[in-house]
Amino acid sequence: MFDLTGKVALVTGATGGIGAAIATALHAQGAKVAISGRREAELAALAGTLGDRVLVAPADLADPAAPAALIETVEAGLGGFDILVNNAGFTRDMLALRMGDADWNAVLEVDLTAPFRLARAALRGMMKRRSGRIISIASIVGVTGNAGQANYAAAKAGLIGMSKSLAQEVATRGVTVNVVAPGFVKTAMTDALPEAARTALLTRIPTQRMGTPEDVAGAVAYLASAEAAWVTGQTIHVNGGMAMI
Amino acid sequence: MSDTADKVKKIVVEHLGVEESKVTTEASFIDDLGADSLDTVELVMAFEEAFGVEIPDDAAEKITTVKDAIDYIEKQKSA
Ligand SMILES: NC(=O)c1ccc[n+]([C@@H]2O[C@H](COP(=O)([O-])OP(=O)(O)OC[C@H]3O[C@@H](n4cnc5c(N)ncnc54)[C@H](OP(=O)(O)O)[C@@H]3O)[C@@H](O)[C@H]2O)c1
Numbered sequence: 001m002f003d004l005t006g007k008v009a010l011v012t013g014a015t016g017g018i019g020a021a022i023a024t025a026l027h028a029q030g031a032k033v034a035i036s037g038r039r040e041a042e043l044a045a046l047a048g049t050l051g052d053r054v055l056v057a058p059a060d061l062a063d064p065a066a067p068a069a070l071i072e073t074v075e076a077g078l079g080g081f082d083i084l085v086n087n088a089g090f091t092r093d094m095l096a097l098r099m100g101d102a103d104w105n106a107v108l109e110v111d112l113t114a115p116f117r118l119a120r121a122a123l124r125g126m127m128k129r130r131s132g133r134i135i136s137i138a139s140i141v142g143v144t145g146n147a148g149q150a151n152y153a154a155a156k157a158g159l160i161g162m163s164k165s166l167a168q169e170v171a172t173r174g175v176t177v178n179v180v181a182p183g184f185v186k187t188a189m190t191d192a193l194p195e196a197a198r199t200a201l202l203t204r205i206p207t208q209r210m211g212t213p214e215d216v217a218g219a220v221a222y223l224a225s226a227e228a229a230w231v232t233g234q235t236i237h238v239n240g241g242m243a244m245i
Numbered sequence: 246m247s248d249t250a251d252k253v254k255k256i257v258v259e260h261l262g263v264e265e266s267k268v269t270t271e272a273s274f275i276d277d278l279g280a281d282s283l284d285t286v287e288l289v290m291a292f293e294e295a296f297g298v299e300i301p302d303d304a305a306e307k308i309t310t311v312k313d314a315i316d317y318i319e320k321q322k323s324a
Contacts, residue, residue, distance in 0.1 A: 127287060169283065
């Protein structure tokens with residue numbers, strides 16, 4: 001089950017905690033994996049751990065031209081394109097009263113617009129080949145909202161609306177478009193939270209632990225597989241029970 | 246028949262999986278050949294690739310028959 005032998009996958013944000021785990025999981029299922037991010041040393045290190053069937057494809061997704069070029073690089077370098085994982089993302093938290101246009105735009109650009117550009121570029125080939133998987137990593141806060149994260153929550157909610165729309169557009173072409181929405185996962189992103197905030201969070205998680213990147217990667221590997229062919233336009237919440245939607 | 250017409254018809258046959266005999270010059274993609282709106286977008290993309298032309302959205306909207314496609318492409322090529 002969930003075999004990805006011969007499939008080509010691109011994971012953005014592969015230098016981060018969740019992205020590295022997703023790349024590792026897809027690779028373990030047999031996929032050829034292109035790993036992307038801005039930090040080239042981290043990409044090289046991950047490539048070394050994975051071994052063969054890997055393409056290092058650095059990109060800054062704040063650059064509007066980067067997504068189309070990235071898809072081309074992967075198609076040429078790995079000979080096809082089957083699975084797009086939109087995982088790159090960042091936060092710039094502050095109360096809305098203090099949030100400038102630049103803070104809003106920067107987060108929307110990388111967390112929502114870049115995934116759209118990547119999906120648009122990837123869809124062309126996928127529709128021709130009559131198969132493909134687009135999986136975007138949103139967040140629990142895209143559904144629940146979170147004080148201090150108007151920009152980030154809007155971007156993550158946007159990913160869900162975008163995915164549902166794309167899913168309807170390309171359903172007859174064997175392409176599925178889905179979302180994985182993690183709750184609080186232990187990575188650099190959440191290490192930045194103050195200790196007290198983290199302890200308080202745990203009281204709201206029924207499983208009483210933070211998630212691991214692998215918890216998220218498993219859901220992505222499932223959605224990427226042939227077994228998930230009839231699942232489209234959905235959001236899988238991986239959050240230890242913190243929000244039951 | 247011109248080369249362009251031949252090539253356009255071949256692309257239509259391939260993309261829509263219809264009988265060659267049905268792809269007459271007057272045939273409408275949607276009404277006669279069973280295309281949906283996504284098929285017409287894919288057809289336009291295929292024409293662009295095959296003929297190396299750009300078909301902007303407002304022009305693409307007006308290409309509803311095989312003849313529309315042939316005429317548009319011939320005009321672009323002679324321009
Ligand atoms: N951790 C959580 O609790 C949690 C919860 C819900 C959702 N998520 C989502 O999960 C995804 C992965 O997060 P994470 O926790 O693994 O965070 P992380 O460790 O901070 O990783 C973020 C990744 O995004 C990439 N990135 C950021 N800005 C970029 C840009 N301009 N261009 C290209 N890549 C960029 C980073 O790559 P470089 O630094 O190399 O550029 C890095 O690989 C994000 O979308 C995040 O919103 C995380």
